[in-house]
Amino acid sequence: MIERIAALRAEAEAAVAAAGTSAELEQLRVRYLGRKAELPNVLRGIAQLEPAQRGPTGKAANQARQALDALIAARGEQLAGGELEQRLRADVVDVTLPGRPPQPVGHLHLLTATRREIEDVFLGLGFRIAEGPEVETVYYNFDALNHAPTHPARDRLDTFYVEGAGDVVLRTHTSPMQIRAMEAQPPPLYVIVPGRVYRRDSDATHTPQFHQIEGLAVDEDITLADLKGTLLAFARAIFGPDREVRLRPHFFPFTEPSVEVDVSCFMEHSARPPQRCRVCKDTGWVEILGSGMVDPNVFGYVAEHGYDAERVQGFAFGMGIERIAMLKHGVPDLRLLYDNDARFLEQFG
Numbered sequence: 519m520i521e522r523i524a525a526l527r528a529e530a531e532a533a534v535a536a537a538g539t540s541a542e543l544e545q546l547r548v549r550y551l552g553r554k555a556e557l558p559n560v561l562r563g564i565a566q567l568e569p570a571q572r573g574p575t576g577k578a579a580n581q582a583r584q585a586l587d588a589l590i591a592a593r594g595e596q597l598a599g600g601e602l603e604q605r606l607r608a609d610v611v612d613v614t615l616p617g618r619p620p621q622p623v624g625h626l627h628l629l630t631a632t633r634r635e636i637e638d639v640f641l642g643l644g645f646r647i648a649e650g651p652e653v654e655t656v657y658y659n660f661d662a663l664n665h666a667p668t669h670p671a672r673d674r675l676d677t678f679y680v681e682g683a684g685d686v687v688l689r690t691h692t693s694p695m696q697i698r699a700m701e702a703q704p705p706p707l708y709v710i711v712p713g714r715v716y717r718r719d720s721d722a723t724h725t726p727q728f729h730q731i732e733g734l735a736v737d738e739d740i741t742l743a744d745l746k747g748t749l750l751a752f753a754r755a756i757f758g759p760d761r762e763v764r765l766r767p768h769f770f771p772f773t774e775p776s777v778e779v780d781v782s783c784f785m786e787h788s789a790r791p792p793q794r795c796r797v798c799k800d801t802g803w804v805e806i807l808g809s810g811m812v813d814p815n816v817f818g819y820v821a822e823h824g825y826d827a828e829r830v831q832g833f834a835f836g837m838g839i840e841r842i843a844m845l846k847h848g849v850p851d852l853r854l855l856y857d858n859d860a861r862f863l864e865q866f867g
């Protein structure tokens with residue numbers, strides 16, 4: 519009997535040492551120490567043995583059981599440790615990875631994207647970006663920009679006046695920043711000014727609030743040729759490398775001479791007739807902005823800031839960001855830009 523116990527013990531010890539997983543080890547525990555296993559049976563049957571054998575057999579069986587118990591426990595801890603490590607490795611989470619948002623992050627609004635595109639062109643040409651107040655005084659919005667006291671834009675039917683604030687308006691254009699920029703810095707000055715402007719106007723091509731980008735260059739020996747070259751570079755960057763620009767005489771109070779600037783039509787024209795081009799109406803040209811040489815009277819308002827009309831010249835321009843975006847992307851109704859309909863916005867990722 520004692521030999522059998524020794525053999526069982528050796529067999530079990532070898533099996534436990536070879537167990538590869540906690541589950542396998544548990545099976546071995548049941549096989550060697552479980553209720554129906556041989557060793558516990560021996561222990562239960564001690565009383566039936568010859569009295570002389572009871573002592574040594576019981577001792578051997580007990581020792582074997584205790585040794586196996588300890589071995590299984592030790593092996594169990596070993597296996598559990600290894601398995602935990604494996605699970606940790608498999609479940610590893612890199613907390614430095616960017617999160618996965620439940621919704622796609624989206625993209626810039628067409629107006630913002632267009633503004634940045636235009637800004638980039640002028641930054642590349644050496645202009646700086648400045649921003650100014652949307653609530654503006656009549657002085658900056660009209661007077662210092664050489665508007666006659668009777669100029670129709672001053673009318674309360676066209677311009678939002680701030681009630682009870684004296685001569686204060688919501689700026690009707692970004693041009694007042696021409697004056698503020700010159701007050702802030704002597705020439706040479708190359709600046710563009712993006713921003714919101716306000717007019718009492720509302721239909722398919724006008725909203726009471728819209729966006730403009732103003733441009734102002736003041737230096738010695740600036741001519742209309744510089745204006746045309748600058749706007750040609752702009753038109754080609756935005757509407758394509760084959761574009762041309764055309765200057766048409768016009769009137770603005772703060773530039774002399776003043777021009778409206780057209781870009782050659784960028785649509786495919788091969789399909790006509792019978793349909794007229796929806797962008798240029800078959801004229802071949804599309805108006806994109808107002809511009810001109812800074813009127814010496816305007817320099818008169820900033821003479822004490824180093825702007826001597828005898829010494830410096832300048833050109834200025836102003837464009838509507840909505841108009842540029844609509845022309846470039848074929849947007850048929852200005853209001854689409856403000857409706858926040860995702861089906862529209864998603865087209866301009």
Ligand code: DAH
Pocket residue numbers: 690691692693732733770772773808809810833834835836837
């Ligand atoms: N401020 C004018 C407008 O809102 C646009 C404009 C015309 C700006 C000529 C200029 C310019 O700087 O020189 O209609």
